[in-house]
Amino acid sequence: xxxxxxxxxxxxxxxxxxxxxxxxxxxxxxxxxxxxxxxxxxxxxxxxxxxxxxxxxxxxxxxxxxxxxxxxxxxxxxxxxxxxxxxxxxxxxxxxxxxxxxxxxxxxxxxxxxxxxxxxxxxxxxxxxxxxxxxxxxxxxxxxxxxxxxxxxxxxxxxxxxxxxxxxxxxxxxxxxxxxxxxxxxxxxxxxxxxxxxxxxxxxxxxxxxxxxxxxxxxxxxxxxxxxxxxxxxxxxxxxxxxxxxxxxxxxxxxxxxxxxxxxxxxxxxxxxxxxxxxxxxxxxxxxxxxxxxxxxxxxxxxxxxxxxxxxxxxxxxxxxxxxxxxxxxxxxxxxxxxxxxxxxxxxxxxxxxxxxxxxxxxxxxxxxxxxxxxxxxxxxxxxxxxxxxxxxxxxxxxxxxxxxxxxxxxxxxxxxxxxxxxxxxxxxxxxxxxxxxxxxxxxxxxxxxxx
Amino acid sequence: xxxxxxxxxxxxxxxxxxxxxxxxxxxxxxxxxxxxxxxxxxxxxxxxxxxxxxxxxxxxxxxxxxxxxxxxxxxxxxxxxxxxxxxxxxxxxxxxxxxxxxxxxxxxxxxxxxxxxxxxxxxxxxxxxxxxxxxxxxxxxxxxxxxxxxxxxxxxxxxxxxxxxxxxxxxxxxxxxxxxxxxxxxxxxxxxxxxxxxxxxxxxxxxxxxxxxxxxxxxxxxxxxxxxxxxxxxxxxxxxxxxxxxxxxxxxxxxxxxxxxxxxxxxxxxxxxxxxxxxxxxxxxxxxxxxxxxxxxxxxxxxxxxxxxxxxxxxxxxxxxxxxxxxxxxxxxxxxxxxxxxxxxxxxxxxxxxxxxxxxxxxxxxxxxxxxxxxxxxxxxxxxxxxxxxxxxxxxxxxxxxxxxxxxxxxxxxxxxxxxxxxxxxxxxxxxxxxxxxxxxxxxxxxxxxxx
Numbered sequence: 001x002x003x004x005x006x007x008x009x010x011x012x013x014x015x016x017x018x019x020x021x022x023x024x025x026x027x028x029x030x031x032x033x034x035x036x037x038x039x040x041x042x043x044x045x046x047x048x049x050x051x052x053x054x055x056x057x058x059x060x061x062x063x064x065x066x067x068x069x070x071x072x073x074x075x076x077x078x079x080x081x082x083x084x085x086x087x088x089x090x091x092x093x094x095x096x097x098x099x100x101x102x103x104x105x106x107x108x109x110x111x112x113x114x115x116x117x118x119x120x121x122x123x124x125x126x127x128x129x130x131x132x133x134x135x136x137x138x139x140x141x142x143x144x145x146x147x148x149x150x151x152x153x154x155x156x157x158x159x160x161x162x163x164x165x166x167x168x169x170x171x172x173x174x175x176x177x178x179x180x181x182x183x184x185x186x187x188x189x190x191x192x193x194x195x196x197x198x199x200x201x202x203x204x205x206x207x208x209x210x211x212x213x214x215x216x217x218x219x220x221x222x223x224x225x226x227x228x229x230x231x232x233x234x235x236x237x238x239x240x241x242x243x244x245x246x247x248x249x250x251x252x253x254x255x256x257x258x259x260x261x262x263x264x265x266x267x268x269x270x271x272x273x274x275x276x277x278x279x280x281x282x283x284x285x286x287x288x289x290x291x292x293x294x295x296x297x298x299x300x301x302x303x304x305x306x307x308x309x310x311x312x313x314x315x316x317x318x319x320x321x322x323x324x325x326x327x328x329x330x331x332x333x334x335x336x337x338x339x340x341x342x343x344x345x346x347x348x349x350x351x352x353x354x355x356x357x358x359x360x361x362x363x364x365x366x367x368x369x370x371x372x373x374x375x376x377x378x379x380x381x382x383x384x385x386x387x388x389x390x391x392x393x394x395x396x397x398x399x400x401x402x403x404x405x406x407x408x409x410x411x412x413x414x415x416x417x418x419x420x421x422x423x424x425x426x427x428x429x430x431x432x433x434x435x436x437x438x439x440x441x442x443x444x445x446x447x448x449x450x451x452x
Numbered sequence: 453x454x455x456x457x458x459x460x461x462x463x464x465x466x467x468x469x470x471x472x473x474x475x476x477x478x479x480x481x482x483x484x485x486x487x488x489x490x491x492x493x494x495x496x497x498x499x500x501x502x503x504x505x506x507x508x509x510x511x512x513x514x515x516x517x518x519x520x521x522x523x524x525x526x527x528x529x530x531x532x533x534x535x536x537x538x539x540x541x542x543x544x545x546x547x548x549x550x551x552x553x554x555x556x557x558x559x560x561x562x563x564x565x566x567x568x569x570x571x572x573x574x575x576x577x578x579x580x581x582x583x584x585x586x587x588x589x590x591x592x593x594x595x596x597x598x599x600x601x602x603x604x605x606x607x608x609x610x611x612x613x614x615x616x617x618x619x620x621x622x623x624x625x626x627x628x629x630x631x632x633x634x635x636x637x638x639x640x641x642x643x644x645x646x647x648x649x650x651x652x653x654x655x656x657x658x659x660x661x662x663x664x665x666x667x668x669x670x671x672x673x674x675x676x677x678x679x680x681x682x683x684x685x686x687x688x689x690x691x692x693x694x695x696x697x698x699x700x701x702x703x704x705x706x707x708x709x710x711x712x713x714x715x716x717x718x719x720x721x722x723x724x725x726x727x728x729x730x731x732x733x734x735x736x737x738x739x740x741x742x743x744x745x746x747x748x749x750x751x752x753x754x755x756x757x758x759x760x761x762x763x764x765x766x767x768x769x770x771x772x773x774x775x776x777x778x779x780x781x782x783x784x785x786x787x788x789x790x791x792x793x794x795x796x797x798x799x800x801x802x803x804x805x806x807x808x809x810x811x812x813x814x815x816x817x818x819x820x821x822x823x824x825x826x827x828x829x830x831x832x833x834x835x836x837x838x839x840x841x842x843x844x845x846x847x848x849x850x851x852x853x854x855x856x857x858x859x860x861x862x863x864x865x866x867x868x869x870x871x872x873x874x875x876x877x878x879x880x881x882x883x884x885x886x887x888x889x890x891x892x893x894x895x896x897x898x899x900x901x902x903x904x
Contacts, residue, residue: 034660036679068680157644164641171623188640189616192609208486225703227488228520247699251677251706258710259792262717266788267781274793274807281814285785289822292781296774297829303770304833310762310769317762317769318755321776321885322748329719329744333737336718340711341726355726362733370741377749381756433773 011041018052026056035068043073051080059085063092066101075104083112094168095121095142096243099128127242136220137213139253140234140243143167146174147200149183154196160188168246169231175204180240182210182233210235213242217253222345224250261343264421267292295426299324299433306441313451315382316444319374319391323440326370327398327432334359334406335424342414349411359403364396371395386450394440398432405431463493470504478508487520495525503532511537515544518553527556535564546620547573547594548695551580579694588672589665591705592686592695595619598626599652601635606648612640620698621683627656632692634662634685662687665694669705674797676702713795716873719744747878751776751885758893765903767834768896771843775892778822779850779884786811786858787876794866801863811855816848823847838902846892850884857883 010033017025029038042050042065054062054077066077066089078086078101090098090113102110102125114122124142131137145167147156156173164170172185184204194203210233211220220232224247234243260270267288272281303310303320310316341347374395375388405428410420444451462485469477481490494502494517506514506529518529518541530538530553542550542565554562554577566574576594583589597619599608608625616622624637636656646655662685663672672684676699686695712722719740724733755762755772762768793799826847827840857880862872896903 034679161645164644169623170641171621189622192616193613224700225707227486228700228704230700247703248676248680248682251699251702252680254703254706254710255677255796258706258713259796262714262788262792265714266784268785268788272789274789274799274804278810278813278817281810282817285782285814286818286821288785289778289781289818290825293774293778293822293825296777297826299777300770300774303773304767307766307770311766314759314763315756317772318752318759320769321755321773322745322752324773325748325751325881325885326741326745329741330737332718333720333740336714336720337724337726340714344707344711347726352726358730358733361730362737365730365734366738366741369738370745373742373745374749429777433777 007037007040010037011044014038014041014045014053015049017056018049021052021056023056026053027061030057030061030064035064039065039069039073043070047076050076054080059089060092063089067093067097071104074101078105078109083109083116086113087117090117090121095124095128096140099125100133103129103133131213134217135213136211136215136217136232136234136245137242139217139220139249140213140245141168141249142243144174144241144244145170145172146176146180146241147186149175149177149199149201149204151200152196153191153194153198153200153203156186156191156200157196160191168244172207172231174233174241174244175200176241179238182207182235182239182241207233209233210239211245212237218257220245221250221253221257225254225344257343261339261421264419265339265425267426292426295430295433298430299437302434302437303441306437306445309441309445309448312448313387313444315378315384315387316441316451319378319387320437320440322374323391323394323398324433324436326374326395327402327436328429330363330366330399331402331406331428331432332425334362334403335410335428338407338410339421339424342410342420347411349408349415352411353408356404356407359407360400363400363403367396367399368392370399384451386447387444390440390443390447390451394436394443397439398436401435402428402432459489459492462489463496466490466493466497466505467501469508470501473504473508475508478505479513482509482513487516491517491521491525495522499528502528506532511541512544515541519545519549523556526553530557530561535561535568538565539569542569542573547576547580548592551577552585555581555585583665586669587665588663588667588669588684588686588697589694591669591672591701592665592697593620593701594695596626596693596696597622597624598628598632598693599638601627601629601653601656603652604648605643605646605650605652605655608638608643608652609648612643620696624659624683626685626693626696627652628693631690634659634687634691634693659685661685662691663697664689670709672697673702673705673709677706677796709795713791713873716871717791717877719878744878747882747885750882751889754886754889755893758889758897761893761897761900764900765839765896767830767836767839768893768903771830771839772889772892774826775843775846775850776885776888778826778847779854779888780881782815782818782851783854783858783880783884784877786814786855787862787880790859790862791873791876794862794872799863801860801867804863805860808856808859811859812852815852815855819848819851820844822851836903838899839896842892842895842899842903846888846895849891850888853887854880854884 013029017029066074069077081089102113114125128137128142143166145160145163147159160170160173171188173188174182175184175186177183185207186200186203187205190203209223209227209229211223213234213236223229224232230247232245233241234245235241263270263272267285269284272284338347371392375392378391379385379388409427410424413420413423465481469481518526521529533541554565566577580589580594595618597612597615599611612622612625623640625640627635627638629635637659638652638655639657642655661675661679661681663675665686665688675681676684682699684697685693686697687693715722715724721736724736790799823844827844830843831837831840861879862876865872865875
């Protein structure tokens with residue numbers, strides 16, 4: 001990468017330019033640095049400086065910075081411009097980006113902007129806005145090449161030269177019938193080598209993949225990932241093509257979904273970032289900790305049931321967290337395998353239920369190994385064979401439970417369309433804690449005379 | 453999606469075709485179903501059936517199935533063919549896919565194949581094979597369009613028509629100087645509208661992004677993600693272009709890296725799949741459980757130190773898992789935020805160290821809230837103000853430690869180039885368990901007279 005990306009140096013230069021009010025140097029900055037990097041600096045600038053800097057740029061440059069900016073900065077930037085100015089800036093942006101931006105604005109401002117736009121633009125934007133932000137319609141790009149199947153190659157080339165500069169992809173041209181329904185694609189490579197009078201319909205290739213605009217963006221991501229697609233046409237109920245989702249769009253979606261999964265598994269709201277402020281972080285984390293506290297008390301209540309046993313054999317207090325902790329670890333192993341497979345759309349409750357038998361086997365085997373090790377160590381500490389036997393047996397049982405729960409829980413949640421990344425981990429540890437304490441201390445109570 | 457994807461139906465049909473030995477129907481199957489779906493069925497077929505099915509297909513069809521197959525199936529398929537047959541099949545595959553496949557083969561077979569190939573092909577393949585599988589050179593595609601800057605638009609168009617059918621992208625043409633060094637790109641859109649005699653050099657756009665072939669694939673993914681690129685040229689030390697990485701390639705890389713992160717965090721080897729066999733799963737999971745057992749004993753040893761205190765106030769045994777569990781939860785929250793930010797290349801130890809202050813603040817605040825709640829609940833169970841105070845204080849201290857460790861540990865590991873996803877979670881829970889038990893039971897021992 002040859003772009004300069006030093007944040008500090010760029011900040012320095014931008015501040016200097018603002019002090020000098022030098023329009024030419026502003027443009028130099030814009031040419032030397034990528035919009036993404038400039039935006040990182042602009043994010044941390046005060047309103048007056050930001051405004052001053054932006055006002056030295058062309059609408060096209062502002063559009064570029066706006067497209068690449070995070071939500072907060074986008075909104076701050078729009079506030080400096082009148083409706084008319086914004087519409088000009090928007091004319092350099094993709095419809096998908098403009099729609100995202102409109103979605104962030106207050107209702108009044110959005111309405112004003114849509115009213116003053118060209119009718120065709122506001123129609124497209126309102127169509128995009130009508131879909132959920134995380135649906136295929138919400139992520140799609142509306143800049144694509146679509147041509148009627150009745151054209152000849154020569155006519156098509158003329159159209160392509162005219163439209164191509166504003167489209168996202170040119171390699172594939174989507175071919176539609178008279179009702180805008182997708183009938184297939186034509187590869188630009190074929191158009192380039194075909195004779196001018198060839199009818200486009202002779203070059204049509206089947207393109208059997210599509211997605212409905214109201215389907216979830218994750219469905220689009222899974223199709224593109226599984227079949228290694230470059231793009232996916234987005235259609236409405238009548239099969240009319242509305243837009244396309246490209247593999248670049250999906251990179252964004254995947255990054256988002258994956259971070260959300262990791263955060264959800266740890267009980268953090270998906271909106272928290274590493275640089276979120278103190279109160280956002282509290283709002284993101286505290287509620288989950290309260291839920292966890294509730295489940296911790298449930299496990300603690302199980303221990304309380306056995307207080308008299310513990311008071312007679314205190315060694316149990318030191319050994320019991322080993323059983324619950326190891327159960328949690330084993331359960332998490334099963335859970336993580338299932339969660340990553342669900343995310344790739346590879347597993348389903350109905351089809352893969354029998355695999356639970358493998359998890360039971362693993363719980364039995366790993367539990368026996370770990371239980372044996374733990375039993376041996378405990379024996380050399382307390383010289384009591386029965387205590388060792390209890391941890392051995394409890395470890396096996398708890399790991400079997402851990403395997404079953406870790407395996408089935410995410411599949412069950414997924415089956416009932418509950419996000420397994422959010423809900424499974426906490427249920428899992430609650431189970432392994434409660435059962436772990438219960439089995440271990442229960443066995444100890446039964447064998448109490450042998451332990452004292 | 454209109455492709456038939458029913459596994460059972462497809463399996464049924466393929467078996468029937470094999471029974472009947474019907475070549476025409478085999479081709480119909482190939483046209484009706486996507487190679488990815490056919491491969492899923494072939495994976496579960498016996499060698500004799502698989503061979504029979506493959507032998508009814510053209511080399512081009514076999515190449516398509518091979519490109520889309522998982523490693524195991526690829527190797528099984530190659531075993532049915534002679535060196536000469538394989539070279540013909542390879543001619544329909546991309547170099548990157550052939551290189552991956554060669555990488556899976558035994559040394560002798562690989563050498564044979566490389567020897568019998570055209571020199572130009574084997575040179576390209578050996579170049580790709582010389583790079584690590586997870587480096588930019590290992591993922592890149594060598595099918596791209598590159599032209600000398602001295603050509604005219606007319607000459608370029610002729611070349612494009614000739615080469616385009618075999619290239620991965622045609623939208624951008626990479627322009628090189630006489631030493632194959634990348635000087636920029638030309639957009640095919642501009643070539644289409646320019647006059648034939650225009651020199652290509654007039655249309656060159658700056659393309660400042662590139663990656664060295666020996667850099668990690670994650671670096672490529674981060675550049676493509678951050679700057680929303682369609683592709684990234686891969687160059688050698690002399691800036692000669694060797695290949696390109698497209699956004700589709702990166703989808704594969706990201707899926708892989710993300711699954712690895714989630715699995716690593718839970719102590720599962722990255723090679724385990726949901727349908728791995730029993731012994732692979734044991735190999736993947738048991739070593740990690742043994743390490744966990746070791747750390748669990750360390751925490752248990754801390755509890756043992758306080759056995760006499762616990763024997764006098766058994767309520768402590770029931771309350772202590774609450775302190776350690778909540779510490780673990782809070783630490784995981786901080787950890788997951790930092791891990792996702794590191795994966796996106798957004799955080800660094802040196803730059804973001806000061807944010808640890810926020811984590812300390814959060815530990816203090818969330819700890820106080822959760823500690824207060826826990827204290828109140830315990831008060832109504834045991835009616836002992838001091839016990840409530842102890843859990844309140846221990847909760848605050850343990851959550852502060854959890855925040856510091858959960859925040860700093862992954863940054864430290866990343867700084868020393870150790871994968872933070874593998875190593876941080878276990879260190880974190882070890883810390884929150886050991887400190888949690890120590891603080892809680894230590895405070896209880898100090899205040900023992902007030903608790904009895």
